[in-house]
Amino acid sequence: MTGDDEATRQFGVYVHIPFCAHRCGYCDFATWTDRDHLVERYVHACRTDLERRRGTYPAATSVFFGGGTPSLLPADDLVAIVGAIDRTADAEVTVECNPDSVSSDDLARYVDGGVNRISLGAQSFSPHVLAALDRTHLVENVARVVGAATAAGITRINIDLIYGTPGESDADWESTLASALALGVRHISAYALTIEPGTPLGRAVAAGARPATDDDQQADRYLAAERVLAAAGLENYEISNWAAPGEACRHNVLYWSMGEYLAIGCAGHGHTGGERWWNVRTPERYIAAVESGTSAIAGSEQLDDVARAEERFSLALRTSSGVAVSQQTTTETLDELAGAGLVEAVPGSGSHLRLTVTGRLLAADVTARLLVAGAAIAEVGVLALDTIECQRLRSPDSHRSDRGPDG
Numbered sequence: 001m002t003g004d005d006e007a008t009r010q011f012g013v014y015v016h017i018p019f020c021a022h023r024c025g026y027c028d029f030a031t032w033t034d035r036d037h038l039v040e041r042y043v044h045a046c047r048t049d050l051e052r053r054r055g056t057y058p059a060a061t062s063v064f065f066g067g068g069t070p071s072l073l074p075a076d077d078l079v080a081i082v083g084a085i086d087r088t089a090d091a092e093v094t095v096e097c098n099p100d101s102v103s104s105d106d107l108a109r110y111v112d113g114g115v116n117r118i119s120l121g122a123q124s125f126s127p128h129v130l131a132a133l134d135r136t137h138l139v140e141n142v143a144r145v146v147g148a149a150t151a152a153g154i155t156r157i158n159i160d161l162i163y164g165t166p167g168e169s170d171a172d173w174e175s176t177l178a179s180a181l182a183l184g185v186r187h188i189s190a191y192a193l194t195i196e197p198g199t200p201l202g203r204a205v206a207a208g209a210r211p212a213t214d215d216d217q218q219a220d221r222y223l224a225a226e227r228v229l230a231a232a233g234l235e236n237y238e239i240s241n242w243a244a245p246g247e248a249c250r251h252n253v254l255y256w257s258m259g260e261y262l263a264i265g266c267a268g269h270g271h272t273g274g275e276r277w278w279n280v281r282t283p284e285r286y287i288a289a290v291e292s293g294t295s296a297i298a299g300s301e302q303l304d305d306v307a308r309a310e311e312r313f314s315l316a317l318r319t320s321s322g323v324a325v326s327q328q329t330t331t332e333t334l335d336e337l338a339g340a341g342l343v344e345a346v347p348g349s350g351s352h353l354r355l356t357v358t359g360r361l362l363a364a365d366v367t368a369r370l371l372v373a374g375a376a377i378a379e380v381g382v383l384a385l386d387t388i389e390c391q392r393l394r395s396p397d398s399h400r401s402d403r404g405p406d407g
Contacts (some may be wrong), residue, residue, distance in 0.1 A: 011058040012254045012261030013085050015046060016268040017070040017078075018283050021101065025134035025204075028196040030267035030281055031068045038283050043077040045290040046264050050084040057262050057272070060087040062251035065095045071102040079113025081264075092117055092156075092250040099141035107145075107152040117156040117249075118149055119189075125179035126172040129165050133193075134201070146183045156247065158187040163225065164218035165193050166211040173221050177228045186244035188234060190225045192218045219361050226357050237320045239360045256315045258308075266296075274308075276301050313376035314367050322346040322354030325370070325385070326377040333373035334385075342366050345385045353385065 019039060020031045035042075063085055070078060082093060094117040095110060102118075110118075122142045124130050130139070142159070149157055159180045163173055180188055193213055196202050204210040226236060234242035238256055241249065254261060263270035266286035269278045277300035280286050289296040303311065316323035325334070334353075337343045342359035343366060346352040353375075359366050370376075 010061045010250070010254050010257075010259045012062045012064065012251050012259065013057075013060045013087070014251075014261055014263050014268050014270070015063070015065045015070075015081060016263070016265035016279075017065055017067040017073055018042075018266055019072050020067070020069045021072060021098075022134075022136050025201040026193060026195065026199055028199050028202075029068065032283065035283055038287065039073065039077070041287050041291075042265075042283050043073065043081060045287045046081050047084045048290050049264055049296065050081070053262065054086060057086070060085055060091055060262075062092040062254055063087060063094065064251040067096055069098045069101055070095050071097040071106065075106040075109035075113075079109060079115070082114050087114075094119055094158075094249065094251060096121065097145065098137060099145050100137040102145055102148075104148040104152065107149050107154060111153045116154060117158070118145075118154055119158040119160060119249075120145055121160045122176075122180065123160060123162045124165070124168070124172070125176040126168065129168045129172055129176075132165050132167045133162065143183060146185065156187070157183075157185045158189055158249065159183065159185050161188060161190045161225075162193050163190055163221035164213050166213060168221075170220070170224070173224060174228070177225060181228070181232050186234070186247040187242070187249065188229060189241050190222070190229075191240050192222065222361060223357065235320065236357075236360075239318045239355075239363060256319055258312045258315060274302065276303065309376045310371055313371065317353070317355060317367055317370070318363060320346075320354060322349065322352035324351045325353050325375040328374040328377045329370070330373045333369055333375075337366060337369065343370075349385075351385055 016030070018031050019035060019042075020033050023031060023033050063082065065078065065081075078095065087093070091114075093115045095115050096119045098121055107118075120142060121137075123133055123135055125139050125142070127139060130137070146157055161176060161180060163176075177188075195205050195213060197206065201210065205212050225242075229242040230236070234244055236242050237248050238252065241252065243249070251261075258271070260272050261270055262272060263277070263279055266279055266283045267281045269276065271277075277297050279296045280289060280298045286296050313323050334343070337359075340358075341356055342362060343353050344356050346354050353370075355363060355366060
């Protein structure tokens with residue numbers, strides 16, 4: 001995990017590809033299944049947007065194509081967008097792929113165009129769980145794509161998983177984890193299923209036609225993921241992400257360290273010059289804005305110093321590197337959280353605090369308590385955890401029985 005100084009030397013570009021062949025029942029992202037006729041103009045708009053911005057942003061150290069389904073784009077169109085991005089020679093370039101929509105030829109073309117990492121949306125290796133998620137890909141296609149990507153020269157592969165789907169058993173989840181690891185990938189992301197109210201799944205749950213998720217069950221699934229993935233040598237470096245040493249996603253690390261990044265495409269969010277901004281939501285409006293020579297930015301916000309410090313603290317606390325806490329922090333709060341096994345001092349840091357495995361399950365609540373306790377007030381100085389009267393924090397080994405691997 002990079003620190004603040006390292007974050008200032010990084011710059012990212014996010015490209016949103018909003019097209020999908022099928023919309024999953026749980027998805028509330030800005031995606032469309034009936035806009036194929038816009039693909040050519042959309043790709044041209046993305047390239048034009050980038051060309052107009054040329055010289056206004058540093059060379060990108062990471063690029064991420066998200067969606068939607070970026071692998072639905074013709075490979076030549078996708079790499080044409082990559083080619084329009086100013087980037088460093090060693091930039092990480094990631095493309096999210098659906099197992100059913102990316103071929104060996106596509107992957108070879110990606111490599112030729114500078115793509116060196118893919119993120120594969122497997123979600124589950126149990127067919128009945130995939131059906132419950134309204135996913136349409138074949139389980140066997142995940143292994144096919146991993147093999148094809150490796151043969152093409154892409155060795156940095158992430159597998160995306162979802163846990164806690166109603167109807168998923170303990171055995172299903174353990175089997176999914178084992179299947180993902182058997183592919184030899186060195187990065188796995190695992191997210192709890194969230195039921196959004198505006199989605200088909202959300203409406204079905206509200207109507208009583210489908211069961212809701214179970215918080216305790218999802219917690220058990222998370223703990224199982226930590227146990228299995230840690231045993232396989234993958235370290236948890238952010239709440240939902242595990243990687244072999246040196247395999248963390250550079251682009252996502254940029255987000256968690258509050259680095260700066262450009263947003264290209266509809267619904268993309270950027271962070272430059274200390275300002276957060278977002279583009280118009282639909283592909284039609286994005287194309288119209290670019291083609292007319294006007295800005296595609298729909299809105300922005302400038303965080304004040306307090307809000308920025310709190311956001312930086314909250315993001316960093318999600319990571320294994322943790323975060324320095326303010327001298328103004330009430331030590332009683334720290335002691336209570338440490339005593340409950342929710343936080344610990346990062347070994348060897350002297351000043352950084354991080355969540356334990358149990359703390360990750362309650363990250364929002366722990367973060368809120370620390371913010372109320374003044375932990376993010378940076379201008380008063382950093383608290384030395386090894387010199388204060390927080391006895392439980394002075395010995396990192398005092399409650400390590402349920403903690404994940406050092407990051």
